[in-house]
Amino acid sequence: MGQQSGVLSVESSLTVRVKKVFRSGDHPRIYIPRLVVKKTVEHLRKYGAQGNEGLVFWAGIEAGDSSKFVTTCVYPRVRWASGASVSSDVIAGAEVVREVRRKGLEIIAEIHSHPGHWVGHSIIDDENPFVLANGNISVVVPCLGDEGMEPLWKCGVYLYNMKDGWRRLRKGEIVKRFVVVEEEISLESS
Numbered sequence: 001m002g003q004q005s006g007v008l009s010v011e012s013s014l015t016v017r018v019k020k021v022f023r024s025g026d027h028p029r030i031y032i033p034r035l036v037v038k039k040t041v042e043h044l045r046k047y048g049a050q051g052n053e054g055l056v057f058w059a060g061i062e063a064g065d066s067s068k069f070v071t072t073c074v075y076p077r078v079r080w081a082s083g084a085s086v087s088s089d090v091i092a093g094a095e096v097v098r099e100v101r102r103k104g105l106e107i108i109a110e111i112h113s114h115p116g117h118w119v120g121h122s123i124i125d126d127e128n129p130f131v132l133a134n135g136n137i138s139v140v141v142p143c144l145g146d147e148g149m150e151p152l153w154k155c156g157v158y159l160y161n162m163k164d165g166w167r168r169l170r171k172g173e174i175v176k177r178f179v180v181v182e183e184e185i186s187l188e189s190s
Helices: 034-048 090-102 123-127 171-177
Strands: 009-012 030-033 055-062 068-075 106-113 137-141 156-161 165-168 178-181
Touching: 030 034, 034 055, 034 068, 034 106, 034 137, 034 178, 055 090, 068 090, 068 106, 090 106, 123 165, 171 178
Parallel strands: 030 068, 030 178, 106 137
Antiparallel strands: 009 068, 055 068, 055 106, 137 156, 156 165
16 A cells, blocks of 8 residues: 555544543543444554554543543554554654644554554564653554454553563453443543
C-alpha cells in the first residue's frame, strides 16, 4: 500500500456518566468502552485487508486517583503502512496533539497491529513511539486486527518507564489494570 494520505479523524464516545464505572477499590485502572475497542478493530482491519499494519490512538481523561477513562479513538494520517510497519509523520502528530488538546483530552494509548500472532515490540516500536513519557501505553494487536482485541491480554500491552524503557505487562497485570466496559464514557458530570 505504501504511502497513505487522508486527514485526522476523531470519533468520540456517546454520553454516559463516568461515575457509572467507578467502584471503590478498583483504582487506578484504565476503562475502555467496548465501542472504542470495536472502532479500533474496524480501523485496524481496514489496513489489514490490504496486508498492512494500522495505527490508532486512544484519548481520554485521567482522574485524580490516576485512573484513566478512554473516550475517543483518533485515527492519524499515516505516512507509511506495510505488512511490517506503520508510521505517522511530525505534521500528523501535531494534528493529533492539537485536536486531542482542543477537546480537553490526553493521549492514553497508542495501538497498532502486527501480522500473525507475534505481539512483541519491535526495535522500531521501542524507538519510535508517538509519545515517550512515564506511563505511556502501547498495544500491539495480532493478525492485523482480524481476531479482534478481546480479551485484551491476547495483545501485547506495554508500559513505558523512563528509567527502564518498555515493559510488557503480564496477563494478570492486564486483567487488573484494564477494564472494557459496556457503557460509554463522557466528560459530562451529573
